[in-house]
Amino acid sequence: MDAQQIGKGKFVVPIGPQHPALKEPGHFEFTVDGEIVTGASVRLGYVHRGIEKGAENRNYTQAMYLMERVCGICSHVHATAFALGTEKLAGITAPPRAQAIRSLVGELERIHSHLLWLGVAAHEGGFDTLFMYSWRDREVVMDLLEGLTGNRVNYSVNVIGGVKVDVDDAQRDAILKGVDFLEERTHHYIKIITTDETLLGRTVGVGVMTKEQAIELGAIGPTGRASGLERDVRVDAPYAGYKDFPVRLVTDEAGDLQARFVVRMKELLESYRLIREILDHLPTGDLTVRAPRRIPAGETVSRVEAPRGELFYYIKSNGTDMPERVKIRTPSLCNWASVINLAPGYKLADMPMILSGIDPCFSCNDRLIKVNDRSVSQVWTWEDLRQHGIEYYR
Template structure:
């Protein structure tokens, strides 16, 4: 179906709940609904299998307007339908849609603690991002938030003894010898079998969404690039695309191609890093060390081409900073030839090594239906047979000129996730070669005004871990009014926590690693 017919279908599905609708951009439909109409509206979209819930944005329109909006973004291919629920700034309330879409659990908790919106019927309303000693009634993403009001409060110690009854809970993190990242998990176990799982984030939350409201459009680019140390380029591409849409500037084709090229190198770097981590969690440290040794090749390439090793800073608003000359092209070709050969070897290992397959084959299998129900994204979805890839569904930038074929598998188990990611490396290597052979000539950047025209836009790009979603709002000034970042890891947690139930506790570390979680992305 075309984007236009998808939007018309959504409009007719939501006609009875709608209190007015607009088309802010050609691929977007905004429908204003009452909070009482939220559940019927979401049911209508879900029953018609119209796309998936991609993000929930909170938006404070300011003290004068006295309105906070909760925006539920649904995507189907390139079409985006946003349900806008207008709420009073103080004491607003929306019903939870967790029963319809489990992935919304984390988003609703975030909305509640950042904006003070009461979400009724949430199964878990504990803090997700804010510290335990954060005062009650202080909501940091409201426009009139005063940092002085966020003085730490005394927290009563957690109850000791048998208050949990007969259950045995294993806490893991935020400091734990086997979990290197700052997350906290609680696995309830019956013997060796996990019977319940919950998690807590926010230990390294940096408040980047709030901080960009204090910086100009250019400074924000570099702050947002630092949301993640692995997919940093993807973040800056998503932000640049959004700002360029708002400013209505056309990025030169050469710059778009270079952006895709860097994104390709970054994907190779990210997947090889993940391969090592996942192998390590499975106890296969030989694979971990060899894959990380090879990853140095792509890290060196990125450093040679961009001048930086981690936050490449290749983008500027309106284009890119760096050019790919013939000399660099040759170095990249040599590097990816070697990496492709190595990746084939690793694919052979992960699909044939008997010991390793005992840890991956048939473990944590997620059917297509389950994957759709939990709203998973990226390689996790593709391993379960869902073609969910923004580069294919809604090509952006140079992906229209240099298209990508998505890799899918059917089994949905851990082995399939290894296969999908490794095969993606081959696709990426081929794409990089095509770009290098056909790099369009021309300028590297166009001028973008320092004040961005007022408006709202959505940009979606495919990060190595899945769809990355940016909602950007400008009020016409030299600073963004709101930048919402929804990272793929946040979507994928729900499925993994559900899948852990019924698994052996020993499989849980690999199950968690299998989704390639990024705590830095979560705690943006």
């Protein structure tokens, strides 16, 4: 994987850490022979924050807030995975209405994430009109999320034992109206991505991954499903409200960039259907059950389907109110292998598109804070950071 080793006499193009494809830090080295990429390597960790370690010194409620901040785009799925895992360890189950609301917010989050991706991917392809339109439409779902939870990001819907937001009739009507508008827009986007000459030129046959490769490289989520890999945790191991509101799997056989566009757009349509279904049959009853502060000793795994693919949590409790170990495996990490292995053979100019094709999320992968202070690099402790924050905002 090391680009340097590929061969002398070839050119190594370093890309990043500043915004290689997205406005996030990651460092890539591409070995090129003329215009054609012959090797690729990746270096992550520029935004590693030590969240797994941090969770070991916080109680479950505090850790939940921390988990929600693993990622600013898909914060809800992290909290859901952590809450479901902790509930399993505690031997409690959240009420049906709470489970349905978890899925409802999960799908709204997926819509916002996929629309965000559509904009970024279009922008990398040089199609900024599509970027502007899709982000304009994304505001609709952001407003719905804000109306429902009070926040545009980090919705903080989950508590251990249930959820803290309810859906009233006015919110229900607003969501249904928003979804109708977005569905119409999504059909329009599907038409664009399948017919626009310029976009087709940049996506059809680019970054092709066969199903066999997808299995071997461990691709997951829409990236894997665009190569015909039938894997979706919502279908394979339904959690939260997905037991009562089943999801239809969306796959595509082509395995190229265009298929990744198509799969994500079709998943949006499936999310709209699911949201209507949930709102039409929202179970009545309580929103929470009482959860113990100390969680009995044990270990569990919790899997949920984030917008980028399967999100995996391993939680070990030791009988106290703080977890012994929390391991998070985010979907972006799995999909890097596909980029590194698929890049060779394509043009350098295709790299931003291939990179953004997996919908990479850097804060997902990187979870240590390092601050350059007067050119002396130092590592800050939690207390230093807290103090810095207090001073900074004073």
